[in-house]
Amino acid sequence: MFQTFFQSLLEVLQPETMLIMLAGIAIGFVVGVLPGLGGSVTLALMLPFVFDMEPVQAFAFLLGMWVVTATTGDITSVLFGVPGEATSAATVFDGYPMTKRGEAGRALGAALLSSTQGALLGAFFLALSVPILRPMVLAFGPPEFLMMTLLGLTFVVALSGRNVLKGFLMAAFGMLVALVGIDPQEGVPRFAFDQLYLWDGIDLVPLVIGLFAGAEVLQLMLSKTSIADKTMAKEISGIGQGVRDTFRHWSVVVRSSAIGIVIGIIPGMGGSVSQFIAYGHAQQTSKHPEQFGKGSIEGVLAAGANNNAKDAGSLIPTIAFGIPGSVGAAVLLGAFMITGLNPGPEMLTTNLNVTFSMVWIMVLANIVAVAVAFLLIRQLVKLTYIPGTWLVPFLLILLGIGAFTASNNINDIFVMLGAAVLGVVAIHWDWPRVPFLLAVVLGGLAERYLFLSYSLHEWFWLTKPSVLVLAALIIFIAVWPYVRSARGRGKKPVPAPVEQPDDDLTKVGK
Amino acid sequence: MSDRKHQSRFLFALLGVVALFATGCDSAGTSTEAAGGGGGDCSMFEGETVKLVVPYSPGGGYDAYARMVAPHLAKELGGKVVIENQDGAGGLLAINNLMAAEPDGTRLAIMNGVGVAGGALADAEGVRFDLQDLSMIGRVAEQKPVFVVGGGTDYKSVEDVQAGKGFRFASTGPGAADFVNAQMLIQILGIDGRVVTGFDGSDESELAVVRGDVDGQTGDLDSRIDAIEAGDQRPMLVIDAERAKELPDVPAIAELDLDQQEQELTKSLIDLSAFGRPIVGPPGLPEDRLSCLRKALQSAVESPKLLAEADKQQRPLTWLSGDELDDRVKRLADAPAEFKRGLKDAYEQK
Numbered sequence: 040m041f042q043t044f045f046q047s048l049l050e051v052l053q054p055e056t057m058l059i060m061l062a063g064i065a066i067g068f069v070v071g072v073l074p075g076l077g078g079s080v081t082l083a084l085m086l087p088f089v090f091d092m093e094p095v096q097a098f099a100f101l102l103g104m105w106v107v108t109a110t111t112g113d114i115t116s117v118l119f120g121v122p123g124e125a126t127s128a129a130t131v132f133d134g135y136p137m138t139k140r141g142e143a144g145r146a147l148g149a150a151l152l153s154s155t156q157g158a159l160l161g162a163f164f165l166a167l168s169v170p171i172l173r174p175m176v177l178a179f180g181p182p183e184f185l186m187m188t189l190l191g192l193t194f195v196v197a198l199s200g201r202n203v204l205k206g207f208l209m210a211a212f213g214m215l216v217a218l219v220g221i222d223p224q225e226g227v228p229r230f231a232f233d234q235l236y237l238w239d240g241i242d243l244v245p246l247v248i249g250l251f252a253g254a255e256v257l258q259l260m261l262s263k264t265s266i267a268d269k270t271m272a273k274e275i276s277g278i279g280q281g282v283r284d285t286f287r288h289w290s291v292v293v294r295s296s297a298i299g300i301v302i303g304i305i306p307g308m309g310g311s312v313s314q315f316i317a318y319g320h321a322q323q324t325s326k327h328p329e330q331f332g333k334g335s336i337e338g339v340l341a342a343g344a345n346n347n348a349k350d351a352g353s354l355i356p357t358i359a360f361g362i363p364g365s366v367g368a369a370v371l372l373g374a375f376m377i378t379g380l381n382p383g384p385e386m387l388t389t390n391l392n393v394t395f396s397m398v399w400i401m402v403l404a405n406i407v408a409v410a411v412a413f414l415l416i417r418q419l420v421k422l423t424y425i426p427g428t429w430l431v432p433f434l435l436i437l438l439g440i441g442a443f444t445a446s447n448n449i450n451d452i453f454v455m456l457g458a459a460v461l462g463v464v465a466i467h468w469d470w471p472r473v474p475f476l477l478a479v480v481l482g483g484l485a486e487r488y489l490f491l492s493y494s495l496h497e498w499f500w501l502t503k504p505s506v507l508v509l510a511a512l513i514i515f516i517a518v519w520p521y522v523r524s525a526r527g528r529g530k531k532p533v534p535a536p537v538e539q540p541d542d543d544l545t546k547v548g549k
Numbered sequence: 550m551s552d553r554k555h556q557s558r559f560l561f562a563l564l565g566v567v568a569l570f571a572t573g574c575d576s577a578g579t580s581t582e583a584a585g586g587g588g589g590d591c592s593m594f595e596g597e598t599v600k601l602v603v604p605y606s607p608g609g610g611y612d613a614y615a616r617m618v619a620p621h622l623a624k625e626l627g628g629k630v631v632i633e634n635q636d637g638a639g640g641l642l643a644i645n646n647l648m649a650a651e652p653d654g655t656r657l658a659i660m661n662g663v664g665v666a667g668g669a670l671a672d673a674e675g676v677r678f679d680l681q682d683l684s685m686i687g688r689v690a691e692q693k694p695v696f697v698v699g700g701g702t703d704y705k706s707v708e709d710v711q712a713g714k715g716f717r718f719a720s721t722g723p724g725a726a727d728f729v730n731a732q733m734l735i736q737i738l739g740i741d742g743r744v745v746t747g748f749d750g751s752d753e754s755e756l757a758v759v760r761g762d763v764d765g766q767t768g769d770l771d772s773r774i775d776a777i778e779a780g781d782q783r784p785m786l787v788i789d790a791e792r793a794k795e796l797p798d799v800p801a802i803a804e805l806d807l808d809q810q811e812q813e814l815t816k817s818l819i820d821l822s823a824f825g826r827p828i829v830g831p832p833g834l835p836e837d838r839l840s841c842l843r844k845a846l847q848s849a850v851e852s853p854k855l856l857a858e859a860d861k862q863q864r865p866l867t868w869l870s871g872d873e874l875d876d877r878v879k880r881l882a883d884a885p886a887e888f889k890r891g892l893k894d895a896y897e898q899k
Contacts, residue, residue: 083607083616090861177760221639223747226723226896228674235645235675238638306752360759361775362752366606369752373613376863383779447635491747495717495762 040391044166047395050095051403059092060099064404067104068411071111074121074248074441078108082370086377094378095396101374102397103404105367106158109346110408113150117339118143118423119266119430121252121437126346128247129314132473133331133338135255140334141267143420148281149336150343151409153292156285157344158405160296161303161351162398169387169394172359176304182500184305185488186509188481191312193517194319195474197328206474209465213478216241223487236450240483243311245442245455250472252441253459256434258466259427266430267423278416284336291321295341296348303352303364308484315477317345323520332473351401358386358394591841594626594654601828602658604643606636610772613864614826615659618689618846621855625845639724640664641675648678650831654838657686662824663694663726670821670881670889673724673896680878684830684839687846688869691825694730694788695773695796698765699758700781707738707785707805710765716742719754719763724896727751730767730788732895733818737802737811758782770795771865790819810887817884820877825867827874843871 050056063085070081082105089097112124117134130150137146168175192210199206219230220240231237259266285292295317302313321341322331331338353364354371361382363369375382386394422430442455465472492500500506599622603615615632623630635643640661650656660666660683667673669680698704710716718731723746731744745763748754754766755773759781770793776782777796784799792801802815828846830839849855850868859866 080607083612086613087616090858176756180757180760180762221722223722223749226746235638235642238642238675239636306749306756356752356756360756360779360781362756369609370607373862377861381775381778383775383781447633448637487747487749491745494745494747495757 040169043391044395047095047392048399050392051099051396051399056093056096056099059096060103060400060404061407063100063102063104064107064407064411067107067404068111068408070104071108071123071127072115074115074123074252074437076444077124078105078112078126079365079367079370080444081105081108082367083373086370086373089374089377092378094380094390094393097374097378098371098393098397099400101371102400105371106347106350106401106404107408109350110151110154110158110405111412112346113154113343114147114412114419115437117146117150118419119252119434119437120255121434121441122247124346125244125247125311126314126349127342128251128311128476129318129342129345130339131247131251132318132342133333133335134342135251136332136334137336137339138267138423142277142334143267143423144416145277145281145284145336146334146339147416147420148278148413149284149339150281151412152282152285153295153340153343154347155405155409156292157296157299157347158351158401160293160344161300161348162401164300164348165351165354165401166395166398168355169391172355172387173384176356176359176362178505179305181488181491181495182503182506183509184308185485185492186506186513187302187305187308188485188488190509190513190516191316191319191477191481192485193513194316194323195477196517197323197520198319198331198473198477199471201329202469202471205469206471209471209475210478213475214482216475216479217482217486220483224490234450236448241454241479242451243480245451246458246479247476248438248441249455249458250462250465250476252434252438253455254462254466256431256438257459257463259434260431262427265424265426267420278413281336285340288337288340291324291337291340292344294324295321295345299345299348300352300355303349304355306356306362306364312480312484313349314342314345315473315480317341318473319477320516323516328520332471347405354397358382358397590837591626591845593838594628594841594845597626597628597655599623599626599628599630599654600633600656601630602643602647602656603632603634604636604640604658604661605634607634610864611640611659611661611826613862614690617858617862617864618828618849618855621849621852622846625849626841638675641668644683644829645675645677647829647831648682652684652831652833652835654830654834654842657828657830657842659689660824660827660829661726662688662827663692663729663821664724666824666878666881667726667729667821667892668724668896670884671892671896673893678832681882682832684832684834685871685874685878686828686830686839686842687850687871688823688825688827688874689846689850689866690864691867691869692726692822693770693793694726694767694822695770695784695793695799696730696734696765696767696786696788697758697773697777697782697784699761699763700783701759701761702764702783704764704783704785707800710740710742710785711738714741716740716765717763718742718744719748719757719766720744720746721748721750721754722746727754727767729821729892729895730818733814733891734767734786734788736891737807737814737818738805755782771863788818788822810885813885814888814891817881817888820880820884823869823877824874825869827869839871 070076108124109126112127113130115121115123116127116130120131120135122128122131134146195206195210219237221228221238228238298317299313302308318341321337322328325337353368356362356364357368363372442451601615603612605611619630643658644665647658666680668676704710720728735742751768757763758766777784784796787793787799787801789801790803850866
């Protein structure tokens with residue numbers, strides 16, 4: 040197996056394969072930076088090009104392109120507050136505030152390098168898990184998925200910041216928004232108001248773009264200054280600091296990558312979910328949760344590492360069963376067909392070299408893309424000093440295109456504008472936006488998996504050992520901040536933290 | 550040598566694409582310009598742009614079929630064919646919108662045959678048209694439904710399933726093809742079972758079947774064949790008049806010993822399945838334009854070049870003419886009341 044592992048590296052390093060991969064990286068780079076045009080759409084468009092290629096070349100091209108979009112999507116998120124990809128939305132939360140503070144270089148350095156680290160960890164895990172791919176995928180079912188969504192929802196407390204009550208209200212509102220659309224059990228439209236557009240629910244892309252980017256652009260229009268505050272500008276050498284940050288907070292990077300891999304494996308959860316869970320977890324475990332949303336470097340690292348690691352995770356069920364873990368992986372499945380590969384057991388025996396070459400491609404493509412991005416950072420950061428009056432029209436076009444291309448429906452623009460208004464209101468009266476978004480993302484999933492768990496196992500799913508383990512984990516994560524703050528209060532022995540939740544609640548709030 | 554030439558041509562094309570992106574191409578649609586002219590009686594489409602709407606987001610099977618056929622259709626028509634993805638309401642949104650399109654043939658759609666035709670017959674919520682009104686251009690690919698069980702289950706044949714108790718089908722939800730077929734199988738074969746809904750697409754259902762959470766599912770042969778060959782799923786029945794050439798040992802539903810009422814239901818179910826992946830136009834297409842589009846699509850689907858491409862993508866093409874689809878529409882309109890009631894139940898689960 041080791042021999043195959045290194046042989047596949049040599050296959051990837053063939054001059055022709057490398058050239059094809061560089062072409063893929065170039066396309067992925069541009070697509071990632073531009074909002075709207077997403078990685079999976081581009082994959083679908085590029086699929087016909089791989090007809091005459093060898094399997095390794097085809098994956099060098101497509102996989103190289105796809106993993107790079109996740110990396111460079113962060114650039115737009117950090118610089119303009121507009122997510123370059125749907126999976127780069129969480130990078131906006133802290134990356135953009137850092138830019139406004141004049142720390143764009145540091146944020147970009149951290150986002151890009153953590154992306155590479157996430158990709159490396161994901162690829163490493165993919166390579167390691169080859170012998171146990173199939174049993175691993177089968178170990179999870181709807182009850183386990185439900186517990187994972189609940190785990191994600193416990194982060195609402197941490198994400199709420201100073202006012203937990205406001206956070207819960209926003210999360211409840213998000214749950215309501217998640218209910219819009221055809222319910223998965225009975226096929227009944229809910230809150231659809233006879234609009235077919237609403238049958239599939241509110242699309243996440245226009246919602247995120249409006250809630251964060253739309254609101255920021257509106258503020259930029261009113262402020263008449265540039266994005267970055269010139270008086271606060273620091274040297275671009277912040278890049279180096281960003282790079283060092285990824286090592287200083289290595290555990291955030293590792294944990295966020297792990298979350299990305301696990302969520303990536305689950306076919307129904309989709310790529311845009313895991314970034315919010317990773318972000319919530321980072322805030323929950325941080326020593327400075329109050330910094331999150333205001334330019335915390337840990338928030339940037341969590342989002343950056345996560346969105347690259349999840350790609351490796353979503354490849355796992357694709358390779359093992361031909362069941363894609365995400366939309367992008369679904370298109371890659373088409374490349375399996377075209378190049379005559381059968382996903383499933385063969386990928387772990389006769390075609391093991393192709394499986395391992397995918398690992399190498401993810402690693403190499405990310406390293407190349409990040410190296411190029413580092414060369415360009417200086418020029419890119421200058422863009423944020425352009426006066427708002429020049430930049431706003433350009434950003435408005437990006438917003439419109441980004442929202443519209445989600446499903447080519449004019450209603451997406453209205454959703455985006457509505458979300459922008461909501462975003463401005465939330466900023467003005469200090470209501471947290473992230474719990475709302477997390478509840479929108481996870482609410483629908485929680486409902487679906489709850490009903491599935493019940494119709495499959497009635498209430499017996501509650502007694503599954505894996506469910507109990509995850510439940511224990513949820514309780515631990517929910518209670519841990521109180522334990523820590525209780526400990527921090529003094530040397531006196533800490534009573535069982537559950538006994539005085541009220542007191543602790545206010546503590547965390549501050 | 551020629552291989553090398555191919556490579557360099559490919560790289561050249563790629564450079565072009567990179568340049569295209571760099572200049573800020575914003576649309577998800579690829580447009581395909583025709584190289585040569587089409588047939589003589591299709592002059593009205595020369596230089597025209599035909600929009601082919603895909604009612605789902607990019608990356609799925611319908612999207613792949615549409616993108617594969619588009620350049621060849623463009624060549625036959627002597628114009629451009631542009632793909633537009635418009636997802637919503639499980640594929641209904643785009644078809645409802647198509648009903649209001651100018652009937653000149655410049656706006657067509659690929660359709661989820663079973664889902665939308667079944668919905669129209671059942672008069673389901675959200676369907677705002679009659680099936681007879683759609684202009685059937687032709688079917689590009691069939692979707693042969695098969696009934697599979699998990700590789701780890703004890704069911705070896707349909708008789709085992711019929712004899713068993715509490716059989717569970719996985720489905721995405723009411724109105725989806727996997728729901729309609731499962732519900733009809735329960736009715737026709739008298740299976741003691743139910744449909745578990747809420748799975749997020751056939752991928753998640755497949756995992757549930759392999760894991761043993763549910764006993765089986767119905768799905769297209771094309772999407773089930775990998776799992777069948779890997780032994781993860783075992784085929785029980787092909788829902789068609791004849792056996793499938795890929796599964797010569799698996800009985801077709803028409804072979805089973807059924808009473809007359811069950812046979813009639815089976816016939817209607819097979820008629821419905823025949824819709825597969827059709828390309829349709831808005832109501833009231835003028836005769837000359839309709840016949841031109843039908844001819845152009847047929848020559849495209851039957852051209853050796855496209856067939857080879859389809860073979861390579863493992864997305865087989867099986868042409869069925871617009872006339873024959875019209876026949877099926879008529880036959881289904883006269884389907885037994887029992888069948889329509891069954892469909893209605895499948896779309897409005899009580």
